[in-house]
Amino acid sequence: MNMNMQKMNMTLLDMIQRWDPFGYGSNAYETEAVDVLQAVHEYDEIKPLARKIQAIYEFSFEEIIPLEKCMKIAEELLKVKNETECGV
Template identity: 90%
Template structure:
């Protein structure tokens, strides 16, 4: 999987995640921020904390860390699988 396809897959996953129940189209800005965080983090917990902070900043609601860790794990799995095929 090339980098562009990986980014599209990650962005699609992020945009369809609806942690606050506002509908998946409510998180466009946050999705881009989370995508950037995925590229900056290689571990689940630091990524989960960044995801939690991104949504808390925008919506002033805290998503439980467990929810953030689940999506972080899924995102990093795609990233790691893609990096294995890119190299």
């Protein structure tokens, strides 16, 4: 794994953990953050990624995050991913 990829993963993970969609504090989402990070690498479009994020959190917390909220974080995460990939 090159340095850019490692740095990108750290940035994405930080963004995901700080997101805190349920207000439980950023430490409450470690496994979800890793799952979302994996999803960011699998998806290149906002809506499919947003749906995946929604499903990950719903599975863990049995609460649904509105899709608009998921779309917003998905867009931010993909922006970081795309900037890093274009810069390599």
